[in-house]
Amino acid sequence: MSMLKIENLSVNVADKSILRGLNLEVNAGEIHAIMGPNGTGKSTLANVMAGRSGYDILEGKIEFDGQNLMDMSPEERSRSGLFLAFQYPVEIPGVSNANFMKTAVNETRKARQLEPLDAMDFLTMMRERAKLVEMESSFLNRSVNEGFSGGEKKRNEIFQMAMLEPKLAVLDETDSGLDIDALKIVSNGVNILRNENNAFIVITHYQRLLSYIVPDFVHVMFDGRIVKSGGKELAIKLEENGYDWIKQEINGY
Amino acid sequence: MNKEFRKKAEQVFENNAQLSHGKLIEEQLRASAFQLFLENGFPNKKQEDWKYTNLNFLNNIEFEFSEQLNDSDLESKQINDFLLSKNNEFLLVFVNGFFSKKLSNLHLDGYDNIIIGSLIDAVQFDKNYHNFLGSSLDKLNDGFTLFNTSFFRDGAFVYIPENFILDKPIHVLHISDARHNTFISNQRNLILASNGAQVKIIETSYQIGDKPSFYNTITEIFADTDSVVDYYKYQNEEKELYYIGTTQIVQFANSVLNSSTFTLRPHFVRNNLNSLINGDYCESNFKGFYFLNNNEFADNHTLADHASPNSNSNEVYRGIINDTATAVFNGKILVRPDAQKTNAYQSNKNILLSDEATLNTKPQLEIFADDVKCSHGATSGTIDEESLFYLRSRGISEAIARSLLLSAFADELINEIKIPELKIKIKNQISKSLNIPEFIV
Numbered sequence: 001m002s003m004l005k006i007e008n009l010s011v012n013v014a015d016k017s018i019l020r021g022l023n024l025e026v027n028a029g030e031i032h033a034i035m036g037p038n039g040t041g042k043s044t045l046a047n048v049m050a051g052r053s054g055y056d057i058l059e060g061k062i063e064f065d066g067q068n069l070m071d072m073s074p075e076e077r078s079r080s081g082l083f084l085a086f087q088y089p090v091e092i093p094g095v096s097n098a099n100f101m102k103t104a105v106n107e108t109r110k111a112r113q114l115e116p117l118d119a120m121d122f123l124t125m126m127r128e129r130a131k132l133v134e135m136e137s138s139f140l141n142r143s144v145n146e147g148f149s150g151g152e153k154k155r156n157e158i159f160q161m162a163m164l165e166p167k168l169a170v171l172d173e174t175d176s177g178l179d180i181d182a183l184k185i186v187s188n189g190v191n192i193l194r195n196e197n198n199a200f201i202v203i204t205h206y207q208r209l210l211s212y213i214v215p216d217f218v219h220v221m222f223d224g225r226i227v228k229s230g231g232k233e234l235a236i237k238l239e240e241n242g243y244d245w246i247k248q249e250i251n252g253y
Numbered sequence: 254m255n256k257e258f259r260k261k262a263e264q265v266f267e268n269n270a271q272l273s274h275g276k277l278i279e280e281q282l283r284a285s286a287f288q289l290f291l292e293n294g295f296p297n298k299k300q301e302d303w304k305y306t307n308l309n310f311l312n313n314i315e316f317e318f319s320e321q322l323n324d325s326d327l328e329s330k331q332i333n334d335f336l337l338s339k340n341n342e343f344l345l346v347f348v349n350g351f352f353s354k355k356l357s358n359l360h361l362d363g364y365d366n367i368i369i370g371s372l373i374d375a376v377q378f379d380k381n382y383h384n385f386l387g388s389s390l391d392k393l394n395d396g397f398t399l400f401n402t403s404f405f406r407d408g409a410f411v412y413i414p415e416n417f418i419l420d421k422p423i424h425v426l427h428i429s430d431a432r433h434n435t436f437i438s439n440q441r442n443l444i445l446a447s448n449g450a451q452v453k454i455i456e457t458s459y460q461i462g463d464k465p466s467f468y469n470t471i472t473e474i475f476a477d478t479d480s481v482v483d484y485y486k487y488q489n490e491e492k493e494l495y496y497i498g499t500t501q502i503v504q505f506a507n508s509v510l511n512s513s514t515f516t517l518r519p520h521f522v523r524n525n526l527n528s529l530i531n532g533d534y535c536e537s538n539f540k541g542f543y544f545l546n547n548n549e550f551a552d553n554h555t556l557a558d559h560a561s562p563n564s565n566s567n568e569v570y571r572g573i574i575n576d577t578a579t580a581v582f583n584g585k586i587l588v589r590p591d592a593q594k595t596n597a598y599q600s601n602k603n604i605l606l607s608d609e610a611t612l613n614t615k616p617q618l619e620i621f622a623d624d625v626k627c628s629h630g631a632t633s634g635t636i637d638e639e640s641l642f643y644l645r646s647r648g649i650s651e652a653i654a655r656s657l658l659l660s661a662f663a664d665e666l667i668n669e670i671k672i673p674e675l676k677i678k679i680k681n682q683i684s685k686s687l688n689i690p691e692f693i694v
């Protein structure tokens with residue numbers, strides 16, 4: 001059974017058709033990359049999966065771990081192992097990163113009928129995971145993303161992912177705005193966390209990231225659909241030639 | 254004011270005139286206040302300052318005057334929950350406007366030159382103190398002030414001598430005993446901070462018993478040159494207590510006033526907070542937070558009265574309003590012609606959690622000097638949906654995500670509280686009101 005199965009997904013935003021019959025299947029242990037021009041609906045797909053409101057689902061279904069995602073609230077999706085690293089993480093003044101994660105981890109544990117972590121265990125875990133993305137512990141006491149630089153926000157997303165240990169993580173342009181060192185750190189984090197039981201969908205514009213996080217599949221999204229899929233060499237070809245040849249291919253038939 | 258109440262008032266006023274030890278203020282002052290009160294009565298909605306304050310309780314409830322101390326059947330353990338700390342505060346307890354020595358806890362050994370006690374004792378000790386009474390209020394002649402001046406019989410008195418830094422806070426606890434009677438209580442507190450003195454005052458008000466009651470209290474604070482006065486109000490009384498409290502501060506040069514008002518789940522609260530900045534280089538900070546549910550009502554009227562140059566006033570009030578509750582905020586900044594180089598800042602932010610919640614917020618700027626920096630802003634909105642989704646996308650339930658965002662909104666004010674016991678008390682109360690589970694705090 002596949003971990004994620006999206007079938008014929010069509011979504012409107014504000015009466016505008018954005019996703020038009022999208023199909024995607026992801027199995028445990030796999031890394032999928034999604035590439036595609038600006039505005040083709042990559043973030044829309046990620047947001048619909050995470051359960052953000054404001055989208056009209058016209059058609060299709062998303063199955064995650066055998067469950068129908070559409071029936072679940074955003075928190076239920078997260079607790080069942082889905083994680084989205086946002087393209088634009090929000091700033092939340094007054095809520096500390098540590099408190100945020102303590103609440104998230106313990107709410108998730110509660111849903112899985114586990115006892116809350118005690119303060120010491122939690123602190124140890126948090127320090128260890130922060131180290132994974134080389135995030136200084138001072139960031140844990142700061143308000144969520146408030147005043148963080150673009151790169152620090154992205155790193156914070158990966159830190160949260162490390163805390164929640166999802167089955168499927170969708171990284172929406174986590175590489176944008178990262179310098180080379182940060183890119184290595186973030187990719188390294190992902191590589192440490194990956195195993196045969198989890199999976200990643202990496203949305204990116206750059207092949208650069210994919211030399212650190214090597215994908216099993218590369219998909220090209222265009223006009224709300226996945227129009228071409230291939231191996232990691234497809235990313236290299238896109239980097240060299242852009243998207244025009246794909247547009248021609250589509251228009252060809 | 255109906256005929257019966259008027260008759261009762263006249264009677265009590267006459268009785269009080271016979272009491273020699275109750276004469277805290279000049280008879281003339283008292284008499285003219287009462288005369289004016291009889292002419293004008295209590296305020297009503299036609300008056301600008303009372304436009305949004307529903308004072309119908311004055312007509313609907315038949316009150317009697319509280320005329321003597323009655324604490325014989327009260328014990329310390331009944332007020333335990335109201336304390337901030339057992340030994341780390343000077344506790345002054347008043348029951349329906351009268352000082353209860355029995356319930357107070359002053360342990361003043363080693364504090365030689367300071368005075369903390371009842372107004373009556375203080376004035377008997379040194380008659381000069383009584384000259385201060387009412388002197389800050391000459392322009393405040395609304396009905397409740399006049400009523401208070403006509404009828405108060407006692408209150409807290411604090412005198413901090415020059416350059417004395419008082420370590421522990423002074424807690425003035427107003428208890429409205431509504432077990433057997435439906436009382437109106439008047440109380441007048443007087444705080445004198447001498448040159449360079451530093452003092453922390455906390456005022457709280459609670460009701461015991463379930464009848465309705467009305468507490469009308471005034472605090473006059475004189476902050477002399479270079480003094481620092483931290484003034485807290487903590488209001489958390491859900492019973493049928495109608496509370497109207499005026500605080501009038503007079504600040505002299507270089508003095509600092511830090512006022513913080515926390516109003517959590519009150520039945521009916523009206524706070525008037527006025528600071529007259531009467532010297533150069535003063536600082537006047539007004540902070541406030543209110544959290545209202547059900548049909549609760551909180552009304553904060555503030556005035557930063559800049560009468561001298563080179564001073565700063567800084568005001569931040571925030572509120573969360575739920576259900577059919579009503580909040581009123583009116584922040585007036587007055588910059589008199591001489592008060593050049595004034596900096597005055599004001600902000601009032603509100604989160605409305607229900608369509609039926611009501612907010613009336615109004616800045617009122619009257620500026621008569623030209624070299625002045627003034628800014629103000631008032632907002633009201635709902636919980637930020639983006640933030641809510643972000644928290645939920647990490648597995649946090651919607652209810653807890655809301656609570657987290659709301660307590661973050663309050664925290665910015667709570668974190669500034671300098672009295673640890675008070676901070677903890679307020680934090681706990683807010684967590685409780687917001688249903689925040691224990692593992693988060």
Ligand SMILES: Nc1ncnc2c1ncn2[C@@H]1O[C@H](COP(=O)(O)OP(=O)(O)OP(=O)(O)O)[C@@H](O)[C@H]1O
Pocket residue numbers: 013014016018036037038039040041042043044045054087
């Ligand atoms: N709330 C909205 N109202 C109107 N249009 C929207 C809304 N949200 C998204 N869109 C539109 O949907 C389209 C797809 O947006 P989306 O963010 O999914 O693109 P993307 O593929 O992630 O692009 P990028 O590579 O720039 O991040 C865009 O044209 C965008 O303007």
Ligand SMILES: [Mg+2]
Pocket residue numbers: 042043044087172173
């Ligand atoms: Mg995008």
